[in-house]
Amino acid sequence: MKRQVISASILSAFLATAVATAAEDPVAVRKAQMQSNAASAAVAGAMLKGELDYNPAVAKAAIASLNATAKAFGDYFPEGSDEGETTAAPAIWDNPEGFQQALGKFQADAAAAVQASGREGPASLEAFQQAITPVLSNCRSCHENFRVRNN
Numbered sequence: 001m002k003r004q005v006i007s008a009s010i011l012s013a014f015l016a017t018a019v020a021t022a023a024e025d026p027v028a029v030r031k032a033q034m035q036s037n038a039a040s041a042a043v044a045g046a047m048l049k050g051e052l053d054y055n056p057a058v059a060k061a062a063i064a065s066l067n068a069t070a071k072a073f074g075d076y077f078p079e080g081s082d083e084g085e086t087t088a089a090p091a092i093w094d095n096p097e098g099f100q101q102a103l104g105k106f107q108a109d110a111a112a113a114v115q116a117s118g119r120e121g122p123a124s125l126e127a128f129q130q131a132i133t134p135v136l137s138n139c140r141s142c143h144e145n146f147r148v149r150n151n
Contacts, residue, residue, distance in 0.1 A: 026076040027086045033069045033076070037139060040065040044132050047125065056121030059128045063113045063121075066135050070110040074103045087148045099146055106138040 040062040046052035047059060077092055077099075092099045113131040122128035 026078055026081045027084055027088075029076045030073070030081075030086070030088065033073055036065055037069050041136055041139060044128075044136065048129055048132075054125040054128065056117075056123065056128075058121075059132070060117050060121030063110070063117050063132060063135070066132075067110040067114050070103070070107040070135075073106075074100070087150065089146045089148045092146050102138070102142050102146065106135070106142065109134040109138055 043052065043058060044062045047054050052058075077088065079093070082088055082090060082093055113135050116122065116127070116131040122131055
């Protein structure tokens with residue numbers, strides 16, 4: 001239980017970091033949001049693989065964190081933020097319609113996961129898997145199409 005509470009606390013810390021730097025540096029915000037997503041995905045993956053005991057509250061926190069990023073993420077790609085230390089691909093600015101479509105799908109799937117998880121979190125690991133799989137699929141798809149890979 002202690003490990004699960006710590007996992008949920010880590011998710012919250014990443015979101016707080018993003019809010020604190022939002023006004024100053026959109027690239028830093030994107031990085032913080034992606035770190036939050038990575039933490040949420042890691043917790044989700046650990047539960048799905050049985051490496052971490054399933055806990056509905058922790059599952060709900062992971063879903064809520066991904067949903068928060070989905071809602072805010074698109075706000076941090078202003079013109080000129082493709083410069084510097086970023087892995088954001090030029091396709092974000094070259095194909096803004098495609099990026100917005102991908103972002104819209106992420107937002108819709110994350111919102112659906114929030115609804116499916118109910119007030120207390122998904123009732124079972126199977127329910128969590130059904131809710132989170134489409135959300136995580138969006139992450140993979142976006143990384144394939146809108147992220148520069150570091151070799």
